[in-house]
Amino acid sequence: MKSNVSTAATAPIATNGDTILSVQDLRTHFYTRDGVVRAVDGVTFDLARGETLCIVGESGCGKSVTALSILGLIPPKIGEIVSGSIRFDGTELTTESEREMRSIRGNRISMIFQEPMTSLNPVLTVGEQISESLRIHQRLDRRAAWDRAIEMLALVRIADPKRRAGEYPHQLSGGMRQRVMIAMALACNPQVLVADEPTTALDVTIQAQILNLMLELKDRLGTAIVLITHDLGVVAETAQRVIVMYAGRMVEEAPVRELLNNPKHPYTRGLIGSIPRRKSGGARGRTRGRLQEISGLVPSLREPIPGCAFAPRCSFATPRCITEQPPFEAHGPRHFAACWEVARIEATSSDQLVSSPT
Amino acid sequence: MTAYIVRRLLATIPVMAIVALFVFFLLHLTPGDPAAVIAGDDASPADIEGIRRKLGLDRPIWEQFGVYVWNLLHGDLGTSIFSNMPVMTLVMQRLEPSVVLAIATLTVAVAFAIPLGVLAAWKADTAVDRVVMGFSVLGFAVPVFLVGYLLIYVFAIQLRWLPVQGYRPLANGVVDTLRSIALPAFALGMTYMALIARITRASMLEVLSEDYIRTARAKGVATPSVLLRHALKNAAIPIVTVIGIGFALLISGVVITETVFNIPGLGRLTVDAILKRDYPIIQGLIIIFAGVKVLVNLLIDISYTFFDPRIRQ
Ligand SMILES: Nc1ncnc2c1ncn2[C@@H]1O[C@H](COP(=O)(O)OP(=O)(O)OP(=O)(O)O)[C@@H](O)[C@H]1O
Ligand code: SF4
Ligand SMILES: [Mg+2]
Numbered sequence: 001m002k003s004n005v006s007t008a009a010t011a012p013i014a015t016n017g018d019t020i021l022s023v024q025d026l027r028t029h030f031y032t033r034d035g036v037v038r039a040v041d042g043v044t045f046d047l048a049r050g051e052t053l054c055i056v057g058e059s060g061c062g063k064s065v066t067a068l069s070i071l072g073l074i075p076p077k078i079g080e081i082v083s084g085s086i087r088f089d090g091t092e093l094t095t096e097s098e099r100e101m102r103s104i105r106g107n108r109i110s111m112i113f114q115e116p117m118t119s120l121n122p123v124l125t126v127g128e129q130i131s132e133s134l135r136i137h138q139r140l141d142r143r144a145a146w147d148r149a150i151e152m153l154a155l156v157r158i159a160d161p162k163r164r165a166g167e168y169p170h171q172l173s174g175g176m177r178q179r180v181m182i183a184m185a186l187a188c189n190p191q192v193l194v195a196d197e198p199t200t201a202l203d204v205t206i207q208a209q210i211l212n213l214m215l216e217l218k219d220r221l222g223t224a225i226v227l228i229t230h231d232l233g234v235v236a237e238t239a240q241r242v243i244v245m246y247a248g249r250m251v252e253e254a255p256v257r258e259l260l261n262n263p264k265h266p267y268t269r270g271l272i273g274s275i276p277r278r279k280s281g282g283a284r285g286r287t288r289g290r291l292q293e294i295s296g297l298v299p300s301l302r303e304p305i306p307g308c309a310f311a312p313r314c315s316f317a318t319p320r321c322i323t324e325q326p327p328f329e330a331h332g333p334r335h336f337a338a339c340w341e342v343a344r345i346e347a348t349s350s351d352q353l354v355s356s357p358t
Numbered sequence: 359m360t361a362y363i364v365r366r367l368l369a370t371i372p373v374m375a376i377v378a379l380f381v382f383f384l385l386h387l388t389p390g391d392p393a394a395v396i397a398g399d400d401a402s403p404a405d406i407e408g409i410r411r412k413l414g415l416d417r418p419i420w421e422q423f424g425v426y427v428w429n430l431l432h433g434d435l436g437t438s439i440f441s442n443m444p445v446m447t448l449v450m451q452r453l454e455p456s457v458v459l460a461i462a463t464l465t466v467a468v469a470f471a472i473p474l475g476v477l478a479a480w481k482a483d484t485a486v487d488r489v490v491m492g493f494s495v496l497g498f499a500v501p502v503f504l505v506g507y508l509l510i511y512v513f514a515i516q517l518r519w520l521p522v523q524g525y526r527p528l529a530n531g532v533v534d535t536l537r538s539i540a541l542p543a544f545a546l547g548m549t550y551m552a553l554i555a556r557i558t559r560a561s562m563l564e565v566l567s568e569d570y571i572r573t574a575r576a577k578g579v580a581t582p583s584v585l586l587r588h589a590l591k592n593a594a595i596p597i598v599t600v601i602g603i604g605f606a607l608l609i610s611g612v613v614i615t616e617t618v619f620n621i622p623g624l625g626r627l628t629v630d631a632i633l634k635r636d637y638p639i640i641q642g643l644i645i646i647f648a649g650v651k652v653l654v655n656l657l658i659d660i661s662y663t664f665f666d667p668r669i670r671q
Pocket of ligand 3: 065196
């Protein structure tokens with residue numbers, strides 16, 4: 001029963017219940033031959049117990065790196081967390097020893113990866129791979145861990161779990177492998193599950209099944225989820241709160257309905273904006289579908305960006321946008337955005353915002 | 359699994375048939391009269407005629423080939439021209455030292471190479487890695503006879519821990535055999551150690567960048583277990599391939615080591631046969647060496663199924 005957020009940052013505070021995970025001004029850099037890549041450049045959020053938080057943004061905006069930073073899985077020497085804080089249930093993770101981090105990973109914070117085809121070890125049976133977490137973290141013996149692995153397979157609704165436990169990943173379909181990943185991630189009943197595009201590689205029909213399964217298990221087990229996705233449909237159906245990232249920074253954050261109905265940042269508007277036109281074309285309405293293409297290139301993360309990272313692609317940009325970084329501040333209840341021109345943008349109707357594709 | 363093995367087994371038949379064909383015509387493709395070639399420069403016409411009759415070279419070639427294949431299928435590799443002993447018997451006499459030496463060499467090599475290779479991959483691009491890889495370059499570069507004489511000088515002559523030369527057959531006691539084989543195994547093992555360590559490092563590096571290694575870390579698996587349980591088994595296929603090829607090469611290529619350490623193995627038999635132009639022995643050895651290689655290949659293929667469940671179907 002402790003709330004450790006004593007530093008009164010401009011950060012949004014967790015809304016309901018107490019905070020399980022608090023990320024403050026996280027910066028993660030990679031050192032490449034061509035220079036320093038500022039993959040995550042000041043990310044701040046709180047995650048409440050049992051909450052579902054979505055992180056969206058174009059490819060390369062730092063979603064996966066944020067996730068890997070939380071688990072302490074940034075490959076050493078290649079990259080590092082250069083500043084910021086990650087507090088998990090009262091413990092500061094950025095300064096924790098590798099040994100302590102190992103006891104947290106897969107136990108209290110778990111992760112599911114995007115590629116079910118390559119994320120399971122091809123030479124170990126799925127039963128062995130699920131049992132492993134249980135043997136490490138709960139010190140179960142071989143038999144007990146195996147039995148529990150079979151229970152987990154049944155929990156993620158894999159038919160004939162006894163037989164499947166003895167099979168190798170190549171004997172399972174993509175959807176089943178992702179179920180195995182979920183079983184593995186939830187085996188030790190973690191408080192936080194970080195799911196990095198868990199359904200992107202799957203068929204559309206399977207995607208819905210896997211998402212529903214995750215949400216159902218999350219409710220049953222009380223796990224908080226950080227769900228990383230490209231898919232606004234997934235956001236609409238799963239998230240309670242959404243963070244939009246651009247070029248390693250957060251550009252907007254709001255509860256899901258608020259964000260989809262009343263986006264403030266031009267980038268977010270761009271992501272959602274062109275969707276109503278599809279409706280008039282006779283396609284299904286709402287926000288189903290992947291992020292819309294926005295014209296222009298994502299900026300290089302190799303150069304420090306003094307102003308707003310979106311400026312080169314933004315039709316509202318002013319000279320100030322190029323030189324001064326806009327603060328991430330409240331523009332409504334629980335609604336934050338990093339943009340100098342929110343007032344001007346709100347005065348513009350959304351129809352005018354949609355620039356025709358070139 | 360069984361189907362896989364049977365398929366592999368059948369695939370060896372054409373290979374062995376081609377080898378047999380080649381070996382048979384080896385003698386007949388040499389320019390000039392094969393009997394004269396075998397007899398050598400200062401042989402009398404009577405000697406040449408004798409050899410011709412002994413080898414059946416006076417009969418029609420298809421008859422010769424028929425007899426050759428027939429004998430081969432019954433395990434008869436012909437008779438040595440000089441010692442008049444069946445080639446099979448000569449080979450069998452020399453097989454034990456060579457096989458024991460090959461196995462000992464690979465055991466020494468693997469015992470050092472795999473831990474070193476794993477270590478180098480884990481510590482890639484650090485001083486540890488550079489030292490291990492530097493050592494492996496050295497292992498390649500230094501000739502076997504040099505290492506051999508050095509080892510003899512230190513351990514046999516100065517320290518007197520091990521015999522200088524010679525081979526003690528297994529029948530006279532395993533400990534003596536191992537003592538007699540220790541130095542040559544190390545001398546010869548250096549090259550293979552270097553080779554296997556290199557392959558292990560490369561293969562491990564590739565596996566360590568795989569997604570499932572990240573998954574293992576995300577589960578909280580500790581480094582030793584990541585390296586050995588999750589990575590090494592995935593990295594095993596190139597490693598066992600090199601070990602297998604190493605074995606085949608060792609059986610046929612231990613000439614220098616056997617000479618330095620005076621071991622009466624197949625290497626020595628080969629050298630002697632070539633010097634004396636004892637064609638039946640040379641032919642027999644080619645068949646045997648090819649057979650060993652085909653057999654080792656088969657065993658390598660079968661061993662894959664042990665490491666990679668995807669191959670078992
Ligand atoms: N190991 C690494 N070495 C160097 N740069 C890296 C490394 N991992 C990530 N990056 C860089 O960090 C930036 C953010 O990458 P990240 O994987 O977080 O993107 P993402 O938002 O997850 O994109 P996607 O939707 O494609 O998964 C990218 O510019 C990427 O090139
Ligand atoms: S700060 Fe300026 S450039 Fe950035 S999104 Fe707002 S208006 Fe566009
Ligand atoms: Mg990603």
